[in-house]
Amino acid sequence: AGENGAAEVAAEAEGAAAVAEAAAPVLSIDEMRQRILETIQVDEADFRALAERRARRVRDAILAAGMIEPERVFIVESAALPEKAEIPESGGRVYFGLQ
Numbered sequence: 647a648g649e650n651g652a653a654e655v656a657a658e659a660e661g662a663a664a665v666a667e668a669a670a671p672v673l674s675i676d677e678m679r680q681r682i683l684e685t686i687q688v689d690e691a692d693f694r695a696l697a698e699r700r701a702r703r704v705r706d707a708i709l710a711a712g713m714i715e716p717e718r719v720f721i722v723e724s725a726a727l728p729e730k731a732e733i734p735e736s737g738g739r740v741y742f743g744l745q
Contacts, residue, residue: 697724704740 673681701721708719 694724700740 698721705719705721708714709716
């Protein structure tokens, strides 16, 4: 009965997956991207949090390499984000400095 029950569950799962697949619209990559852009909300706090995570990872990688003393590696607070029109097509910038 155990094998038979497992086979029935597998068949039901396959059937449910087929129904879900048939009901779901097939979207192009551009359509999926547009749907995401229409529903996602990203604000300056989200960008700052992302920038901080990236900065910490870069700092950690530099320190893990062991070529620079830890007291010489630090993260400074970034300036306010520019308006969208001011962002160059090449994207954001990252600045490194040494003391």
